[in-house]
Amino acid sequence: MDQEAKAFLQEWVPQWEHADRRLNEAYWNASTTGEKKHEEALAEALRERMRMMADPERFERLATLRKAEIADPLLRRQLTLLYNEMAMNPSDPRQIEEMARLQTEIEGAFVRFRAEVEGKTVTENEIREILRTDKDPYKRKKAWRASKQIGVVVADSIRRLAELRNELAAERGFCDYYHMSLTLNEIEEEELFTALEAIRSRTDGPYADLKKEMDAVLAKQYPNLRPEGLRPWHYTDPFFQEAPPVFDVDLDSHFRDRKLEELAVRTFGGMGLDVEDILRRSDLYERDGKSQHAFCLDMDRRGDVRVLCNLRPNAKWMEILLHELGHAVYDANVDRDLPYLLRRYAHIATTEAVAMLMGRLIHDPVWLIEVAGISESWVAEKEASLRKQSALAMLVFIRWCLVMIHFERDLYRNPTGDLDTLWWDYVERFQFVPRPEGRRAPDWAAKIHLGTSPVYYQNYLLGEWMASQFFHALQSSGEASHPLVNNAHAGSFLRERIFRPGARYHWQELLKQATGERLNVERFLEPFVAESDEAEGK
Incomplete structure (x- = not known):
């Protein structure tokens, strides 16, 4: 046969x-x-x-x-x-x-x-x-x-x-x-939602504590506003999928008048991964008529890899550029001798894992000093706040993913149902953000993924999960002072264990071969939950 x-x-x-x-x-x-x-x-x-x-x-x-x-x-x-x-x-x-x-x-x-x-x-x-x-x-x-x-x-x-x-x-x-x-993307629904419930339960308390602290800081910026009066527009992201910089860490000033592409080249180059050719093929700045989102596209599985961004000199777009180039180096380093159908990432979640691993560097003290060139004294002064902000960012993102994943499952269970109300039910349940009084509108439909990238959001969460295990494996190797920054071993690890195999293995098998273990909830949550517990003196 x-x-x-x-x-x-x-x-x-x-x-x-x-x-x-x-x-x-x-x-x-x-x-x-x-x-x-x-x-x-x-x-x-x-x-x-x-x-x-x-x-x-x-x-x-x-x-x-x-x-x-x-x-x-x-x-x-x-x-x-x-x-x-x-x-x-x-x-x-x-x-x-x-x-x-x-x-x-x-x-x-x-x-x-x-x-x-x-x-x-x-x-x-x-x-x-x-x-x-x-x-x-x-x-x-x-x-x-x-x-x-x-x-x-x-x-x-x-x-x-x-x-x-x-x-x-x-x-x-x-x-x-x-x-x-x-099922056809090799994810068991029951297993996924069991894990989601464990993640919700494990993060309920830490998220509530950090959000309470964040809301107190935000409310002070507005006269006569109490924290319980905050509504979706008081946050910095339209969906509250990203944490506002509240813990005395506003990185934007450090990226003004900076060429983000140069910092990206330095970041990946320090790991022995070339992105200059990718950037030359890419479309990086906003203009009329162009998509306002960001993505990476492997045009032919033969090396023509591009990213689309709408860069501005701020921390957010620095993170996005690192994220998209994480996708790009994965695509660019798959073994070209593999058959066409295997000449791609093992799973959407594995390429998201690499992208998120790179995007996390925006809050990493070593990266801020050695790559972004921020003074050691400033980073030392802000290091505890950076860790706390990073924990908040991850918890906010996790809770946002819970909204999207649960909502989309219900969207397909009943496409003609009252989705406008259901959306805010989930926002209140998982993000702890009150719905605007009297609002009746399809706010859910403003998220592009629901129309053009269906049943995708679990891959972001699985990606963050795997990124933590990649980071732990690199940290445990002891090959360099930092798991990623100026670490050629990190580039070799990613290239040989993650990128080159392409799609020859089931994604869970690839993860086990690369890190020695399958998905581990505690490996994912412990750094962020422990940080929030420590911040609260628990």
Whole structure:
């Protein structure tokens, strides 16, 4: 059966590779220009790829091969990954047409969207700047509400897309698309939600304590405002997925007038990882028509790796650039001799792990001194606050992930339900942020992932989890004074144990081979929970 499987893949994979390249080029062009012609090209490329995967005879043949006795482990792995990918694709031409149209319309709406505040069109960066610096509560509220305007535009399309995805899942024998997506991405739903409950329980107290302290600091910035009066617009991120700099640590001043790309080159270069070619191919600064988000794209699995950012000289965009380049060095260092289907990251969560590992450096004292060039005296003075801010940042992000993961599961259980209310139920439950009085709007739909990257957010949380285990493994090696900064061993560890294997192993097996253990909740939470406990004198 090995020869039959090999012949099947040799016939099929070149078509897959061509369709991927065309889709990636269309996505890049649409994201960097916002032009309608590129959006239309993206929709057609998406339809072409979906039609190619919809061939029932080919899918049936693949299903038979997948169940057969295959001796070569690389052949078996390719068949598994290809089957999982094809099973996620509709076979009905009507579904293909409507799903491709809706997805590209949603993507295009986000690319072109610019909010309006007090009659003025503003970018996402400008909204974040208002929430970061402006102390006028009325202007903040207007800016926050403006950030949600896109939700009204795309909410119905997201609901309809969820219904279509559920139809596909039912055809494949799954209860809904959410369960199907997790299963075909090699994540057990019950195991995931058991772990989420453990994380919620373990972080409830530490998060509540740090949030109480944070809210007290924020409330003092506004006359006659008590902490219990804080609402979503009093935080610096429209979704409160990031922690405001409250513990006497405002890093932004240290990145003004700095070339963030140079700091990134220095960061990765110190680990023996080259990013200069990646940066030359990338699109890094904001302009009209361009997507306001950030992402990394491996165009061809042959070395053409790019990132899209909208850089401004502040700590937030420094963190984002390090994050996206973490994705990029992973893609760029996968073994090029692997078959095309394995020439990629082991799992979405593993590439998120590397990205998050790098993004964490923004609060690392050694990185701030040795790479960012901040004075040792300033860092020494702020070191305890940096640790505390880092703990707050992680706990805020964990609790935000709980909102997204639980909400999205319910979105697919009932796409036509009262999602507007459900969203704020989860925000209050997990983030401890009160809903705005009397608000009835599809605020949930303002999160782009729900339309264009479905069932994705668990990968961010798993990524943070794995990042902690990567960091612990590097720290335990004792090869250098710091696990990442100016540490060639770190680059070698990542390159050989994480990047080069590509997708040849199940992601849990890759994690065990690289670090000696599978997912470990305490390994993930202990540094951040312990820090918050220490800060409270517990």
